[in-house]
Amino acid sequence: MPSHSTRPRLGHGVGLRRPHFQRVLSAPTGVDWFEVISENFMVDGGRPLDVLDRVRADYPVVLHGVSLSIGSADPLDRGYLDRLAALAERVEPAWISDHLCWTGVGGRNAHDLLPLPYTDEALAHVASRVAQVQERLGRPIALENVSSYLTYTASRLSEWEFLAEVSRRAGCGILLDVNNIYVSSVNHGFDPVRYLDGIPADRVWQFHLAGHSDQGRYLLDTHDHPVPDPVWDLYRRAVERFGPVPTLVEWDDRIPEWDVLEAESARARRLQEEILAAAGPALEAGADPGDAA
Amino acid sequence: MKAPAPGLRATQDLFWDLIAAPEGVEPGAEALAREGRLASPDLSFLIRGDGRMGPAERLDVYANMYFYRLRDCLADDFTKVAAVVGGAAFHNLVTDYLLAHPSRHWSLRYLGEAMPGFLDTHPLSAERPWLGDLARLEWARIDVFDAADAPALTREEMTAGAAASGDVSLRLIPACRLLGLDWGVAPVWRQVEAAHAGEEGAHATHSAAVEGSSHACFPEPLEVAPPARRATGILVWRRRLGVLHRTVERDERACLEALSGGAASLAALGQILLQARDGEDVEAATRRLAGLVSEWLQAELLQGSGG
Numbered sequence: 001m002p003s004h005s006t007r008p009r010l011g012h013g014v015g016l017r018r019p020h021f022q023r024v025l026s027a028p029t030g031v032d033w034f035e036v037i038s039e040n041f042m043v044d045g046g047r048p049l050d051v052l053d054r055v056r057a058d059y060p061v062v063l064h065g066v067s068l069s070i071g072s073a074d075p076l077d078r079g080y081l082d083r084l085a086a087l088a089e090r091v092e093p094a095w096i097s098d099h100l101c102w103t104g105v106g107g108r109n110a111h112d113l114l115p116l117p118y119t120d121e122a123l124a125h126v127a128s129r130v131a132q133v134q135e136r137l138g139r140p141i142a143l144e145n146v147s148s149y150l151t152y153t154a155s156r157l158s159e160w161e162f163l164a165e166v167s168r169r170a171g172c173g174i175l176l177d178v179n180n181i182y183v184s185s186v187n188h189g190f191d192p193v194r195y196l197d198g199i200p201a202d203r204v205w206q207f208h209l210a211g212h213s214d215q216g217r218y219l220l221d222t223h224d225h226p227v228p229d230p231v232w233d234l235y236r237r238a239v240e241r242f243g244p245v246p247t248l249v250e251w252d253d254r255i256p257e258w259d260v261l262e263a264e265s266a267r268a269r270r271l272q273e274e275i276l277a278a279a280g281p282a283l284e285a286g287a288d289p290g291d292a293a
Numbered sequence: 294m295k296a297p298a299p300g301l302r303a304t305q306d307l308f309w310d311l312i313a314a315p316e317g318v319e320p321g322a323e324a325l326a327r328e329g330r331l332a333s334p335d336l337s338f339l340i341r342g343d344g345r346m347g348p349a350e351r352l353d354v355y356a357n358m359y360f361y362r363l364r365d366c367l368a369d370d371f372t373k374v375a376a377v378v379g380g381a382a383f384h385n386l387v388t389d390y391l392l393a394h395p396s397r398h399w400s401l402r403y404l405g406e407a408m409p410g411f412l413d414t415h416p417l418s419a420e421r422p423w424l425g426d427l428a429r430l431e432w433a434r435i436d437v438f439d440a441a442d443a444p445a446l447t448r449e450e451m452t453a454g455a456a457a458s459g460d461v462s463l464r465l466i467p468a469c470r471l472l473g474l475d476w477g478v479a480p481v482w483r484q485v486e487a488a489h490a491g492e493e494g495a496h497a498t499h500s501a502a503v504e505g506s507s508h509a510c511f512p513e514p515l516e517v518a519p520p521a522r523r524a525t526g527i528l529v530w531r532r533r534l535g536v537l538h539r540t541v542e543r544d545e546r547a548c549l550e551a552l553s554g555g556a557a558s559l560a561a562l563g564q565i566l567l568q569a570r571d572g573e574d575v576e577a578a579t580r581r582l583a584g585l586v587s588e589w590l591q592a593e594l595l596q597g598s599g600g
Contacts, residue, residue: 039400045442046468047534067399073302080399105305109403110359111366111395114308121301150351151341156300189343219353249512 010060010094010206010246012269014261017251021051022259028120030262031059033094035248038065038079041091042083060094060205062248063087064175068098069134070143071116071126072105080207081136081242088137095205097142097175100163117152118162123169130170142173142205147183147212159184160198174199176242177208178235179227179250183219184203192234196241204242209235209268224253227264235268239275243283247272298338307331309341311340312356312415313395314389319349332517337419363391364385370405371431374424379514386417390532402439421518424440430478433470433529434536440468447598448590455559456582463586464556466596468531471549472543479540484517544569559586 011032016024023032034055040086041052041063056059067080090094101113116122134140145163157165160179167174176199185192209232211225227249239245277282294452299307307325314321322334332338340348364387368375375383379389387411394407412418435486443466526546529538541549547569557565559582566585569577590594 042400043402046437046439046469046531047444050534067343069399071301073305077399093593100303103398103399106300107397108309108310109399110315110355111362111396112355112358114305114355117298117301117304119301149354150348152298152304153339153341154304163499180389203328217350220354241377249356281535 001208004086005085008094009244010062010149011094011270012265013060013062013246014265015064015248015252016055016061016251017255018253020258020261025051025054029258033060033062033248035062035064036085036251038063038087038096038098039067042080042087046258048216049090056091061091063091063093064144065096065098066113066265067103067109067111069103069109070098070100070129070133071102071122071134071185072283073102073125074105074107076129076132078136081133085137088110089138096137097141097144097171097173100143100166101145101146107217115146115148115150118155118157118159118163119152120156123157125163125215127166128167130166130172130174134172136221140172142175142210144177145184146176146177147171147180147181147187149187149218149220151188158190158195158198159193165196165202166204167200172203173205175206175208175236176245177210178238179208179210179212179231180221182231183212183221187218193237196234196238199242204245207238207245209264210246210252210254212263222253223250227267232267232271236271236275239272240279240283243274244272249265253275265285304339304581308352308355308381311336311352311392311441314360315392318352318356322349351367351578360391363387363401366401367405367408367556370435371408371428372489373431373482374408374428375410376478376485376489376515377421377481377517378424379597380512380549382417382514386412386415389415401465402435408432413454421519423478424479426476426520426525427478427481430482430529430538433472433527434538435470436534437470437529440531443467444597445593446595450594450597451586453588460560461559462556462558463552463562463589464596465549465594466513466530467550467595469553470527470529471546471553472529473546474525474527477512477520477523477524477540479522479525479527479538480537481517485515488515528594529590530594537592539550542579548585556590562586 005256011156013031013033016034016036036052043049065084099113102116103112103114104110130141130143133230137259143163143166145159163174166172179197185195207226209225210217211227213222213225247268249261249268250263295564310325311318311321314324322331322336326329326334334567335350336348342348358391364384367387368383378386389412390408393411396404409425409428412428445466451461526541527538528541528549544566547565548562551565553564563582566582567573567575570578570581
């Protein structure tokens, strides 16, 4: 029997993107919640915050960041954390998440989710910084696994071992990106189910689903396609293991009409409900992410 | 014997130098080896290769993502500049720009901040010396898009203030910029905007996508009528959620410059206007000021109390 995550049951959401602002604000939707890219709303005013306030009036919102750079060798950016804390105070998000990666060093920012070496040094560094971030924000955060295209020679842990240990040491949640697991499994030649099996079930707060593109010798995490069948298959395995985890569909480039995105989320909902119904009460559980800290 | 694996900071410093190398990872590694910063260009001490891809090829994935993500961001910020120079020249401009001005902020929002000044001295400006001013206009529009909100002064508030104290202190909303340019670039902006609207219409017939890649619209330079070289004031502001700009006359510019420095009274603005309109009588200047204030109120350029 699987163990269960301590998490709120937000249900099924999508990433809120600019082309859908008008549609989302003008009529009810078939999704339960929205995730927004935190940095797009860490601004002084104007349309972004106006839209976010109006969406938040009707839906739960999760703040999902891309610039925390939790694994950077540079000091944590206190100005960034202050802006994030202010946004969280305004939005009252269900939770705050970012990525297990680094985005820059030496004061320069690549604005990309760069992979970490899975070493003891990096593990201690990341766990300590997650604790500092959580203290500043006054709440636990969730970290997401990224797609990766290389492995450092120095790595002595697998990614899932590293992620699980960061979560254990820092008391943070895990945002499990099913597409990223699949992309990395192809790029590095590991079994994605082994990855799922290595993640502590009580730490998983959220799933991400997305599409990717095939570059021939590797898969690229592009978020510009529908969720492909192998990712749906892996999602099925993830739900079987982790239960009714809130699930979000991301689509960031070549963004389709709203109805297409909504249909992807509805498909995730149907699939999760089928699996939960077949499994019975053993997979039913839920609480507040604050309990996981 | 392979070099020992570096620690976290050394790993990240080296990773950065390799993905930001303008010619690509492999030439970047060779350059670092020549400089003595690497024992050899063989990167297997850092990255594991396999039968599919070697270490440099794997790092190249990140190098490409680094460049193209930032290029696309700058192309979105400077759509008009990108259109008039064309895709290839813009690509090279971004390469030069990122070497001089790598992003130093957590938000991509600020990546293009130095672009107007950079363009002033870039070789691309030899043929089109007005590119820097066109970029200034584009950047000001970005700057006001998400500037702080503020309630607009209403006609009633202003009338009530004047009745109470005999004069009114005016100030501009935060989402407002006054540009002093050497070139009249507003018509260039309009020409590209019109061409862009046509392009997007054409794209919409071929694709169901709601949001295409605007930066890919003009691979060839877009022919535009070059702007006149003349001192030009352009006012850029956000009215509610929409960004607007317009060219301003010399006398209005003098008033707006005073307002940009902080609050100014109607009486002070009247004096500024009189000086800016040499030889004009007080009555005409007063009429002109009343007309300007009325326009500013209509445009929601003046900040009110929100009460």
